[in-house]
Amino acid sequence: MPHTVCHAPSAMLIDGWADDVLIIIDDDGMIESVETGAPAPPGSVRLAGPAIPGMANLHSHAFQRAMAGLGERAGAGTTDSFWSWREAMYLFLERLGPDEIGAIAALLYLEMLKAGYTAVGEFHYLHHQQDGTPYDDPAEIAWRLVDAAQHTGIALTLLPVLYSFGGFGGAPAESGQRRFVNDSDAYLRLMQALDRARDSGVRLGIAPHSLRAVGLSGLTQALAFVDDSTPVHIHVAEQRREVEECLAWSGLRPVDWLLEHLPVDRRWCLVHATHVTAGEVARMAASGAVAGLCPTTEANLGDGMFPLGAHLKRRGVFGIGSDSHVSTSPVEELRWLEYVQRLRRRRRCVVSTRDVPHTGEALWRSGLAGGARALGQGVAGLQPGAPADVVVLDADHPSLVARRHGQLLDSFILSGNGNPVRDVFVRGRHVINRGQHAMEDRITREYVEVMRAMAG
Amino acid sequence: MPHTVCHAPSAMLIDGWADDVLIIIDDDGMIESVETGAPAPPGSVRLAGPAIPGMANLHSHAFQRAMAGLGERAGAGTTDSFWSWREAMYLFLERLGPDEIGAIAALLYLEMLKAGYTAVGEFHYLHHQQDGTPYDDPAEIAWRLVDAAQHTGIALTLLPVLYSFGGFGGAPAESGQRRFVNDSDAYLRLMQALDRARDSGVRLGIAPHSLRAVGLSGLTQALAFVDDSTPVHIHVAEQRREVEECLAWSGLRPVDWLLEHLPVDRRWCLVHATHVTAGEVARMAASGAVAGLCPTTEANLGDGMFPLGAHLKRRGVFGIGSDSHVSTSPVEELRWLEYVQRLRRRRRCVVSTRDVPHTGEALWRSGLAGGARALGQGVAGLQPGAPADVVVLDADHPSLVARRHGQLLDSFILSGNGNPVRDVFVRGRHVINRGQHAMEDRITREYVEVMRAMAG
Numbered sequence: 001m002p003h004t005v006c007h008a009p010s011a012m013l014i015d016g017w018a019d020d021v022l023i024i025i026d027d028d029g030m031i032e033s034v035e036t037g038a039p040a041p042p043g044s045v046r047l048a049g050p051a052i053p054g055m056a057n058l059h060s061h062a063f064q065r066a067m068a069g070l071g072e073r074a075g076a077g078t079t080d081s082f083w084s085w086r087e088a089m090y091l092f093l094e095r096l097g098p099d100e101i102g103a104i105a106a107l108l109y110l111e112m113l114k115a116g117y118t119a120v121g122e123f124h125y126l127h128h129q130q131d132g133t134p135y136d137d138p139a140e141i142a143w144r145l146v147d148a149a150q151h152t153g154i155a156l157t158l159l160p161v162l163y164s165f166g167g168f169g170g171a172p173a174e175s176g177q178r179r180f181v182n183d184s185d186a187y188l189r190l191m192q193a194l195d196r197a198r199d200s201g202v203r204l205g206i207a208p209h210s211l212r213a214v215g216l217s218g219l220t221q222a223l224a225f226v227d228d229s230t231p232v233h234i235h236v237a238e239q240r241r242e243v244e245e246c247l248a249w250s251g252l253r254p255v256d257w258l259l260e261h262l263p264v265d266r267r268w269c270l271v272h273a274t275h276v277t278a279g280e281v282a283r284m285a286a287s288g289a290v291a292g293l294c295p296t297t298e299a300n301l302g303d304g305m306f307p308l309g310a311h312l313k314r315r316g317v318f319g320i321g322s323d324s325h326v327s328t329s330p331v332e333e334l335r336w337l338e339y340v341q342r343l344r345r346r347r348r349c350v351v352s353t354r355d356v357p358h359t360g361e362a363l364w365r366s367g368l369a370g371g372a373r374a375l376g377q378g379v380a381g382l383q384p385g386a387p388a389d390v391v392v393l394d395a396d397h398p399s400l401v402a403r404r405h406g407q408l409l410d411s412f413i414l415s416g417n418g419n420p421v422r423d424v425f426v427r428g429r430h431v432i433n434r435g436q437h438a439m440e441d442r443i444t445r446e447y448v449e450v451m452r453a454m455a456g
Numbered sequence: 457m458p459h460t461v462c463h464a465p466s467a468m469l470i471d472g473w474a475d476d477v478l479i480i481i482d483d484d485g486m487i488e489s490v491e492t493g494a495p496a497p498p499g500s501v502r503l504a505g506p507a508i509p510g511m512a513n514l515h516s517h518a519f520q521r522a523m524a525g526l527g528e529r530a531g532a533g534t535t536d537s538f539w540s541w542r543e544a545m546y547l548f549l550e551r552l553g554p555d556e557i558g559a560i561a562a563l564l565y566l567e568m569l570k571a572g573y574t575a576v577g578e579f580h581y582l583h584h585q586q587d588g589t590p591y592d593d594p595a596e597i598a599w600r601l602v603d604a605a606q607h608t609g610i611a612l613t614l615l616p617v618l619y620s621f622g623g624f625g626g627a628p629a630e631s632g633q634r635r636f637v638n639d640s641d642a643y644l645r646l647m648q649a650l651d652r653a654r655d656s657g658v659r660l661g662i663a664p665h666s667l668r669a670v671g672l673s674g675l676t677q678a679l680a681f682v683d684d685s686t687p688v689h690i691h692v693a694e695q696r697r698e699v700e701e702c703l704a705w706s707g708l709r710p711v712d713w714l715l716e717h718l719p720v721d722r723r724w725c726l727v728h729a730t731h732v733t734a735g736e737v738a739r740m741a742a743s744g745a746v747a748g749l750c751p752t753t754e755a756n757l758g759d760g761m762f763p764l765g766a767h768l769k770r771r772g773v774f775g776i777g778s779d780s781h782v783s784t785s786p787v788e789e790l791r792w793l794e795y796v797q798r799l800r801r802r803r804r805c806v807v808s809t810r811d812v813p814h815t816g817e818a819l820w821r822s823g824l825a826g827g828a829r830a831l832g833q834g835v836a837g838l839q840p841g842a843p844a845d846v847v848v849l850d851a852d853h854p855s856l857v858a859r860r861h862g863q864l865l866d867s868f869i870l871s872g873n874g875n876p877v878r879d880v881f882v883r884g885r886h887v888i889n890r891g892q893h894a895m896e897d898r899i900t901r902e903y904v905e906v907m908r909a910m911a912g
Binding site for chain 2: 068069070072073074075078079080081082085107111115240296298299300301302303304305325326327328329331332336339340342343345346347348349352353354357358359360396398399401402403406407410411412413414415416417418419444447448451452454455
């Protein structure tokens, strides 16, 4: 089959909405051409509703999906701060081996696809066995993530994490961090072991965990190992305590430190960047780095509010991540990214622009542009040269009925609790059909069995 | 049938969770008794999962469901403030007659039931024809709301609105408000016409719209008309401009004005109360009035953030409302009520208490206690004397699997995007069965037809 021809009644293209859209997909699953105002030719795949590009999820720790909702208890065994929540997370992951993580990741990626994510960046730091001993294959767990992505069909950018220390200035790692720790040599061996993942269509990046966990020499060595188109992700300035510790250690705030010491540019994703000054925002925006915002996790963990208005005013770029997976839907991330800004600033339609006045559409377009950049996906959106990552909406859903074009996205993102995602294609592969995945029953059953076994 | 016996594998009772719970329901649909640690007797109704009490939705404007997501556009025809959004809403309702409103309300109540609401307070201000002329029956539209509640099975507290003026100090109503306006005499006729709604199990309250729309004499007359167990709801201090106008008019802020001039007590619900000083919070909490919080609407409209922590510290009571219906799920209201406080205060588990350490459970219990009080429902929860309003969760849902008791509520409220509500009973009537309502297809079809006709 040389190519597939899809026909959509309407579609959100790079420069606006169009009706009667033909999308020609080559046999690699890439968009070859897009035509508008064209009837459906015989033999074409008729998409059952308006088509929009799939969303990129730039920040995931897959295993955390299994503990979503479990760290919400005050009092004894309190989880009422980020740091006590982190202790609970360290305890939880002692129960997880490769099989468990594979089953959890498969369910997670299935949920993401059903919600409209077509690509995910896996910020993967869980490398070793429960007692801290490396597996025979240092990429043992990473392969489970690759398998889960392949089975479900989501596009994966794997970001193996370099984690060397337990705190600023090279403090030794704590016992709870023993499954994460690699020195630079071990990290390079891990990256080498993973190189063949590219054969399965996986994109590779690097992820120095944070300035708490990696020093300048580790960062420099990791950067020297990769070419200058490789994504670089790092957690930064998520918590005030982290900012204070960084100031005490270096005299600089975390984002300032990064921009001062490293060649931060468009291939970088600064995850969270919650606590930033106006000066840091201006320099971060100018660098071309993506602000990796994780609205539901940042809210759940009580991190604080990113100054999105200032970032956008400086033409800063952002993408979204589901991070701890308390939510696995781009709708909730984008809706509350916007809403929190509305609450802060007491005005509406914060992310809309003159070019894209519909707030929901502006949120989707911006989140995809930044997310795709962060995941190393050169071209995104429904245009030639991009992967055919397509989400088809159910225009008859009560949330969307009688909406058109930009209104559809407003109602999709900013109203309703049901899920009007009908079909999802990733690189041309039809992975969600009428809201269901072909392997859904099996993936769900395996997840349920793993969860019961861990609890029992 | 003298009574029904339900058996739940576990249930959230007034004083905590219990396993193997028998709930005996009398032929009026009220809970007669509750037993724990009891096996299921022959002939009992076996609930398929953990049982929790249904949630009360204390603030609804049903017709606004149809415009959810439509007022999200900046630029020309901007809706980037509360006030411009309100203009868009006035325009929208010109298209609505009684049939349209009935169809919209039925879909809305269906969505609420499926999401776990079992009771709703309808703050009903759309009284007259499109040109402002009263209908022959002044309660014409109110009856459509009553019908929608009866057909779907949700418990209704009808709060007909007294709306006399267009602004503070008796400013004349604007053209866009012509369908709302009644003087006190017309309002009393409306209340009299609705009295027989009680025969259908509807609870009645009164709703002076706001200090913008009603003066002291109107408030006093309305209060004189009802007995002292009748709920009294009023919009107050939602927007800063309203606070400024109230100060200019009276020298007092809106909540201060209310507490100063009227006998505000437990039967009052102060809807929004967003912009309040520490002194107003202290007096409001001490009055026993319910703070009627509408987290998703207040975020969508950019209202601002209610000081929930201070209110709870003063033992203030709150309930939740879906208001404009950009969301129709108690999960999103409660989740983001908590999350916005976490973001403000940079700590977790804000609403949990020593007695109820699980945050999700604390949110559900608090929201129900305040909501039931605001809706004039004396006793609530799974206990004798309360209506048998029961939500049964699907414990095998990937969001809930391997969770127990308080953890179930944490995971239900604070994680996931799917809907694990399996069954819903209202006054003993089984209205949602395996996630579906018996009239779902018809109600959805009628809503879709109404929406298409209005757009076309």
